[in-house]
Amino acid sequence: MVKKYVLFFILFIIGSNVAFGFSGGPPAERTGNPGETCGGTTCASNCHTSYSENEGSASFQVNLSASHYTPGDALDITISFANSSAAIYGFEVTAVDADGNIAGTFTPKDNTTQTEAYSGLYAAHTKTGTAKDQWTVQWNAPSWQVTEPITFYAAGNEANGDSSSFNDYIYTANASVTASSTPSSCEAESISASSTDIELQTGETREITVAVKGNNNCDVEGVTVKSKINKGKRSIKISPEKEETDDDGNAIFTITAKKKGNAKVTFKAEKLKTKIKIKVVE
Structure with a gap:
């Protein structure tokens, strides 16, 4: 036929x-x-x-x-x-x-x-x-x-x-x-950051995209991702403290290097979390 x-x-x-x-x-x-x-x-x-x-x-x-x-x-x-x-x-x-x-x-x-x-x-x-x-x-x-x-x-x-x-x-x-699965049934199963080991110069800024994925790799929209500086609060600043994922399942944060040192940041969404390291040099 x-x-x-x-x-x-x-x-x-x-x-x-x-x-x-x-x-x-x-x-x-x-x-x-x-x-x-x-x-x-x-x-x-x-x-x-x-x-x-x-x-x-x-x-x-x-x-x-x-x-x-x-x-x-x-x-x-x-x-x-x-x-x-x-x-x-x-x-x-x-x-x-x-x-x-x-x-x-x-x-x-x-x-x-x-x-x-x-x-x-x-x-x-x-x-x-x-x-x-x-x-x-x-x-x-x-x-x-x-x-x-x-x-x-x-x-x-x-x-x-x-x-x-x-x-x-x-x-x-x-x-x-x-x-x-439609976005409404897409439940968070994984979280990842666009970079996990970063080096910045004093005064430099860097955007970090945190992606939240669900079953069949669907994009999880509308989930809150929280940022927390675990080490090096004097070395870096991160904003915002929390952000909802967009329709691509992404939440975007900005890291600003303040002074020389090492820092660690955790991003958490529901029960999921991922960590990154930042080194600030002069």
Whole structure:
């Protein structure tokens, strides 16, 4: 069935503006998603039919920046070719839930990709992007509950750039992701500081980020992190004394070196704690 749908990947990427050329981006519903409604043989006319799907020797992949997503947050999605020396390339990707409904939206990260022409429901190459064999787009996860998992379907064209639809290789790939625990159910399990052994000169300041993580490495928002100078109160100053974690699970503190000496600081969130050492030199 997937092989049938690759025929729908018509007019994908050619280096000219002839009738079958879509170097500026393909039409929607050309990703290999079985639920797309291109239908029949309408979209198979003048298609890249010289070879069967995935018949070429290149590698085509969809890679996700994480195996889980948080509803309402974003993930980076990378679509790439490897082991290829084609003249030009193209792609299109979409995301659907287990019921076949499009899930979330896409946002371009640079001028090699576009989403606006598809109302954010698909992402594809731009004309500039045809010179690339790898593209990264941002996927904005739905904030509402969907039927898991969410699957990213992508089709790619390894084209010879001869301004025809012949002798181009079409590939398909997919990858899936599931939702992690929502922030409200993310309970603190670990705490860490961005630096644990610091050297400062007198009068110098340094920001320290304290990260609080929960199950599945989720970011714990709204937990209070307290700072305490255990040694060297004359050597350093730290502010604030306590801070709530932001939506990334981070609390930021500023350490100011006052005079030469050694100091130790403990950061504590609920029953978790981490320590750092500071050396102040003149």
